[in-house]
Amino acid sequence: MTERVGEGKVYQTLQYMSRIAVWTYFRNLKVICHAPIPAEGPLLVAGNHMNMVLDPAMLIATFPHSRPCHFWALARFFKIPVIGQIFSSAGVLPVDTKTHSNAKLFESTMNCLEKGGVIAIFPEGTSYTAPHHLPFKDGLSWATYEYLSQQTDKGIPDPSISIIPVGITYSTKNKWRSDVIVEYGVPILVTGDDYREFQKDAKNSVKQLTERIAQGVERSTINSPDWDTANAAFEAKAVLFGDARGVRLEEYVRVSQSFINIFHPDRCNDDQDTYHEARNDLKQKLLIFHDNLRRLRLSSLDIRMYENKEITFFRALLRWVSTWSALVIQLPLFLPGIVVNLPIYLLSRMVNSFEKYKESVAQDKLAVSLILAMPLYSTIVYYIWKALASGFVGFIVALLLIPLFAWYHIALIDKRYDMLKQVIASWRVLMAVGSSVLSDGKHAPQRQELEDAAHLRQWCLDNIKSLLLDLAHSGDPNASYLVEYGKPLFEPVTPAATS
Template sequence: MPFGFTHKPLVALAGSAITSFYRKIEVYGSENVPEEGPIIFACTHTNMAIDPAVLSNTIPNGHLLHYWVKDSLFKHPAMKVLLTNAGNIPVDRKTKDNQKLFKGTFEALDRGECIGVFPEGTSHTEPHLIPLKDGTSWTALEYLIYLNGSDASPGKKEGKPAVIVPVGIAYVDKSKYRSRVAVTYGAPISMDTYASEFLSGVEGANKVAVKRLTKATELEMHKMTVNAPDWDSAHAAEMARQLLWLHEDSLALADYVDVAQTLVDLFSTDDERVDRLKANLVTYGQLLSASRLSNSALTDLPLDTQLDPSKEVPLPGRLRTLAILIKDTIISVAQFPFFVVPFIFHIPFYLIGIFGAHLAEDEVETRAQNKMFMSVFISFITYPIVFFIFVWLFGRVPMGMVFAAGAVWLLAKYHTALIDQNYNAAKRLAAAWRVLVGVWLGSNAEMSINQFVDDVAKFAPNPPATAGLPPGTPKEKYVRPIKLPSRVLVRHVLRTRVQVARELEATLLELEDSDTRLKASFWLAERYGGDVLRADASDAVPEYAREWPQGARGAREVVAFLRGRGARLGSASTDEYWAADSDDEKDDIKVLKSE
């Protein structure tokens, strides 16, 4: 099933959407991708249709990708023409004959073409990859039978065996506008290691070979992504990263996966100090979420030390505070006139993006997709309107339509060039006024921290577990968070921020001094000189069912690793976080009080 004329335009359209939504997409491991097919790209799947868009637009060596689509979608003649022309392959999931199931896939591979698959089977929002299904492995190994001739397709084929290239897409924040993405292509997995067992004819040997191949693919995908055992470890690692690297760009995207996984491993370590820090970081993240603030917006906010939220601010101080924030508002707004024209023309995009996110409130993995799809749709309305406005303006100018088209293109590029600066300024401005209101109203307006912690699941719930569940486990239902006014939490946010910043630095430096052994993903332990404990091989447990080795890294090496990648440890005082406890309010803090 060759690619039709619509494939490349659709990929280009998707590429325009993802590069407009995400600020930076970087690709690593391009050298691992063979120049010629057949190749099966096995990719992680945490962001719905955005994943194939990212995969198709970052794939090295100019490869084009076929994707699997349910055969039922091909029943409508118009859809069949569209899907077939774009290079999609129908898959009949009801048949139990793999040669029939993968017939279209085998034909594409035999032509030396490439397939993009998502072995997790469904898109999800979990703190880790969900267990891989065996379909990708069956495809790669059954293709060997196809090449030698099968009942469904007799006769020996001239094609060569396929390789599986694992792909990890690591989104820093997959649903956040202007976030960053790291795409890593792993080393190709050859079928040579599995072919003899799969083709041996021994009863059950083919299934064992498939399981082994799935296990190998799963390991490589884990190495290229960030995986936490639970949401608390994931949230604690995320908040620690934001506190150690005050600005997102301070941490190179090339280091993001290893740094984030190192922090996850740290907070998976069984240590009383780590457990206490982990709980406090989680609470800080929940406070930020419930108050609709972000650590980056607070970091960028130039607040005067008079704004210590643990102290009552007398009226003159409040007025001075108001003057400071009005001044910063004027500075932030001063740059807006340079952005006003592209902003006005792109208002429909902002509104439709908000609407799209609202439609997917219960599915984090669908928000970016909705925002992008709806923005692409509105672009087919907005840009032609803008074009005809410019045609009217340039109507009497020679080649006026060319000027109009150029003006629309420049307007879009101008918007992209200025959006980050103005978007960040808007977030800082919103944070500034929320902080102002919360501090200005004083402690009488704030919510009890004990009440917040006791009912935190109502205000900042984790995404529901709906994918990768054990058989018989019901899916969790989405709980819509109760929205609180930011003013009731602002003082707690500021107070908690400095507490966890100080505790994070103190704990890491204390662990460094004692060189405590910290839990580590075994591949990171191997990479950075740690220890790897491999379980004794047992014939009773098949190779594919064995647990991965356990890893450990010394705290001294871990802290040096973080510091070497820009973490603020021991070189800058946390006083710049400026909020502090007051003796009369320490007992009011449930999670954050000293043990």
Template sequence: MPDAYVLHRILRRIAGAAVVSFYNQIHVIGGENVPEDGPIIVAATHHNMMLDPAVLSSAFPTQRILHYWSKASLFANPVAAYILLSSGNIPVARKSSDRRVLFQGTFDALEKGEIVALFPEGTSYTEPRIMQVKDGAAWAALEYTKYMMEKSSASNGKGTKKDVKIIPVAITYTNKSKYRSDVIMEVGKPLALTPYLPQFLAEPSEGGDPRAAVKRLTRDVERGLVQGTINAGDWDTLYAARMARDMLWDKERSINLDDFVAISQTLVDLLSTPLPSLSSTKRHLLAYHSLLSSTNLSHSSLSSLPLPHTLSPNSPAPLPSRLYALMVLVGEFLKAAVRFPWFVGPVLVHAPVYIMGRLGARLVEEEEETQAQNKVVFGLLLLLMIYPAAFAFLWGLFWYTRVGALVAAVIVWGFANYHNKLINDNYEHAKRVVAAWRVLVGVWVPKKWDLSLSALTQYTTPRIPPENPWIDRPKKSDSGTSSSSPTPNGTANATASGSGASGPAKPASASGSGQKRRRPPSRRLIRHVLRARIEAARALSSFFQQLEASASSSPSTTSNEGWVRASAHLVKIYGGRLDNPSPTPSAFSSTVHLGNGGPVATPEGVLTEKGATGWRSTREVLQFLRSRGAKIGGLEKGFEGEWAAFSSGELSSPGEESDYALVEGEGDVSWVPSGAD
């Protein structure tokens, strides 16, 4: 019997190869939650355009066929219908008001015990949190269950099928537009429909309300997606948490991917905790993050450079530090050069792929969720030309014989794998060489070439991605500002352009989402980058010192002293307390302190938040971060040498005073011109 889904298998293989050639790996968590058989509706997050279905299909546990929704009108042509069905698509009659007609293709697939995959957010977008989860998955699951119950009743129970389950799948990218970053796919626990069916099936006179049942199920699907993703109340908090994470784990891939989401969400929650130094800490982290983005540098590249560690911040370091910067560059170049002869062939062959990928990303600079897609698609199209051409050339060398074809195919396959095996190490060394070169140029050029402090301001504020017009956002009040809304984490969120706990909301243009700003040469920013790095390290260190002081005493039962903000699902996992939760202990771990009147426990014991604020013990959070490798105690170590890098540029001769002075206050560190008040 011919394979009905042959195109799906081919496309899945190509998609998997394309994704793995761009990302370092796809790390799957919770694969045991996927049944080997039976009908399933997979509800996945959608934040990276067509790469999301590529990741989902290629890495989904059990490798069962995933069926995606397509417009029913596309199936009118027999040839198009065969292509769509063979590639795993199923029709959805979107214009029909009859849900049986709307979901008939879904019913047919589920009745065969297959998997239907969809993206309930409705569109791909880039936001600091999950913005919306629509009801399509819930309607399809409940309507299918009702359909099968009626069908079973009509046939006296003959030919009944297994119950359908909804499985939330959270796809998280460590840096979704960055080459050789990682993908984490967390498969949540299946949601059975039993708790929702009585309300969905009952008559209105008996308390039935199908729409309310669908909304309840959708909220639980959303909760499953939130638990596997990183959600912040605003962009400032998310960017600051990313920068803090990079500084606490300053080496590439030093975080276990099993803990990546929990660590990131913990840092988001920490930077949402009202502490005296919070505003200063976030400001310095955001400035450093923005300057790194403006120079196309990464914290890991800078921290990997062997800058000197013996220079005192109180002692000016003139010309010798410039020579040391040159030595650093030479050293990094030689380290990369030793590896390059073994990699020069793959680099030359794949150079057009790299170039076209960068050009593709530049076409959509304002759409982060589209950049990786363009890089992958442009690169894949070129590879589909380069590899066949290489095969044809090699085959010709073997006189187009059958054995020659086999040998040529093996060589091309081995060459591609050789490239993928060596790319990570060579790519990291190349980034270090670039970082060393930019530091060298930045400290050697005259100080007058630096951007002035007034001109620097626009590069110390992170750019906020433009709003997606397909996102359902909170309605604006009469005053013209969007009201804050509670998230599944149980905390109130500011608007996307606001700054949350760090201060009043800023207009979008102030955060860089308005007019496109021109990127200056990196040599004009390097000294500012190095200053910002020290400021960020000291501010973050001061922030953790406050947390350490708070953790030295037992958490208060009458105030928030000794506690930090926490997402509700992290409270459930690691313990803590929820303000104003329901008194139903079955929904929580034994360590959770219960109050009155917030979350509601469903019949399955699933936590449903109603404005509850979660808190974790400060001591437990610090231990959580340390146990996973956070360098909390060493934030300021190793930064002394970088004073040489920018002090040398500020001094024209030995002994000349610097134009900048370091001003330290309680929880705050900043650079100001010498002589300023």
């Protein structure tokens, strides 16, 4: 088989490591392709960039046909020992942001495309934590037209190239065992006609293409005008559908974006919208609910069982005992994996506490895991080998047992991790309720806040259903989609009468 552009040993190693990283860090990965992506020929790829090193790792691990991707990266990374050599060997191309002299970058990019390679770029230029994507820079658009220019100069009558927009969405990007969706959008075809328009007005053509690219990526990502709208939409989704896994991953982006569109400030403040007051009132209540949960360190799912029930000390104690007992019963199954990996978990926890930038947490956790895993698992191999009376066969058996042990740990950990979170949540509820018992019935703000949150959740649930049904009947496409998606949840509800 012919080696593809950039498919050397270093890239193959990075591809293997990226797939292991994705498998160990994330619980679920969903790859969506809205159109066939060519297995060969030059391609440009544009993705959003919310999670530092994990974003290129996601493309390396999931790109269709396992095609090697050549990334643009800041030139300063190439000056770091070892990292620079790895980048160069893996086909990463340096971007000079200091002098802005990128003739060499474009030359390398054109050479790669000429050989039928894939150039992958994050047009925002940096990683970030924000409710929406950052403005896209024009570098990819200039590179596109440079390629068409060179093809035209070679006498190709009607050159073209496709740009693949990619949306990478993390359910909780800094949390271990969260979910991720990689969505490859419909290719943006840039043709000879576009190049002829570029020759007439280069800057305007570049800006228009950058806008097309941004819109392509935006269709596959979640974007909110502000954090309040994003938080209100998140809580509405959690109240209606449960936790993150209450929504199918293939619908996660659209469900989230639909709620954001419903609570968009333009809609909430539009006097011409019949339901603008209902939208705004519900949004404000959801934000209060969000703040209550943050102070209580609970999720909407944690207090769902207390809706329409008195939160008594006995009920809270029974809940904690039952969750703890269920975890203890299964403890022997996953205890060996926990004990072996405990140093990794503890140090990763420290990283999560001390890392200043949220977009760097996941990569730091993975780096710590890799650094600790090598000596840790090497030690395990050594002791297994010694236990098997040494020898070559014993060494091979020890090596084979390590991936089996890792698979066993990952296979068991998810459900038990959820059980542990339930134990912690039920303990926090018990402490909140117990605060009033210890104070002999006197004012206990934690218990009051817990009861208020439970009542507010039920109010929000009823009003979410009512508002969505009313909006759907009025023809709102976002509400219509949500009602259709969650159809069984709406069957008992009658739309509120409108005046």
